[in-house]
Amino acid sequence: MPRILQSRRALILCAAAAAALPAFAQDTWPARPVRVIVPSSPGGGTDVFARILAQALSEQTRQNFIVDNKPGASGNIGAELAARSEPDGYTLLVASNSSLGINPVLLRSMPFDIERDLTPITRGVFAPMVIVANPSTGWKTLRDMLEQGRREPGKMFYGTAGTGSPLYIGVRMIEEASGARFSHVPYKGAGPAYQDLLGGRLQFMLTDLASIEQHVKAGKVVPLAITQKSPLLPNVPTLAEAGLPDVRAWTSFSVMAPSRVPPAIVRRAGDEIRRALRTPAVVQRLEQQALIPVLDTPEEFAADLRKEREHWGQFIRRNNITPD
Known part of the structure; x- marks a missing residue:
């Protein structure tokens, strides 16, 4: 085969292999252990949810999902570490809406840009x-x-x-x-x-x-x-039932990935998380912790997160709330 044809054939094969990478990555993810960064100390609500989810995903995918607590700076230390990680799908961030929804509109400066540097996967759970x-x-x-x-x-x-x-x-x-x-x-x-x-x-x-x-x-x-009905306190009224229908405050624990993670892996991770959160054993553990699964898609979560930041931001600006 002439050398120029060999080179052209090699280029074609490389291009075909590159085009197949997202599908291959989606089909094989996770092929090795996944690091789950939690930007808070062990024992808190974010950590509890992350460990329930990590155990369920480990059992479901037959790969280890390892929780790594990185507290500090109102959650920004761990979140920035996740944002700066290799965008290969093997580092995830489980964070509260304090980190994802409030910090960007409360703090005067952030060490990273949440919208630019992190990719939403799923809301995960609400915590009444x-x-x-x-x-x-x-x-x-x-x-x-x-x-x-x-x-x-x-x-x-x-x-x-x-x-x-x-x-x-x-x-x-x-x-x-x-x-x-x-x-x-x-x-x-x-x-x-x-x-x-x-x-x-x-x-x-x-x-x-x-x-x-x-x-x-x-x-x-x-x-x-x-804030939301819970089977753990079925007789306790919601804020709306108690006469404050316009007060909208909540806590949630969500899953993010570094930006530039291939969309196929983001979708696969979201699918695996939603599948895990539907299993009876996980549902039971979440109920015991008063956690309510959301089961949204990456696109739904991204749109909702933008609305959430505006919700908190409007109130923070109107009341001149500043960090401690």
Whole structure:
């Protein structure tokens, strides 16, 4: 065969192989262990969901999905690490909407661009938030709490892990909608805040149901309202049912990948995650943690995430909320 024809044939074969790469990658992913970066400490809601998902995907795909906790900088350390990773589908990010929906509109500067540097795969799960009060307040309903907050503005205290969380912004939304006023106490973590709530130094908190459920069951705190219905607290009204239909605050834990990951792998990863979240054993574990599967596609999640950033951003700008 003439040399020029050999070269041309080699070029054609290389082009054909390159064209087949996305389909091949989709068919074989994952062919080796996958790193799952969690930008928070072990034991929190994001970490709990990531470990449930990683175990399910490991069993389902017969490849290891390894959780790697990288906390710090309001979630930006781990998120940036994921964003800078090789875009080959073998690094995923599981993060809360504090990192993905609030940080980009709250922080003056970000070390990376979430829309440019990360690719949405799926929302994952919603985590209902519940307003709980110390029994010493005597509050039985959300109305009781709001009436005292209007009658004695600023005299009732609540705690959060900082202004960059849906928990803090949710209380601010409740204040705006009701006219009640409360005093915020920031903590370096949820643990110390729970201790002060149980000890009566805080009057109430808006917090993840999964984190406080044991204290609700033990009667140590009184649930007043919840952001979304949960079978764990079927008789607790939602914020809308309690008279605040315009307050829209939520926590969610989502899955992202570095940008430039081949679309075929993004679709395959989304398919595998949705399949895992539908299995009865996983559904049961999620219910035990008060987590609600979303099962959206990458395209649906991307569109929803853009709307979410605008939702938080409008409120943050209107109320001049700044980082701690």
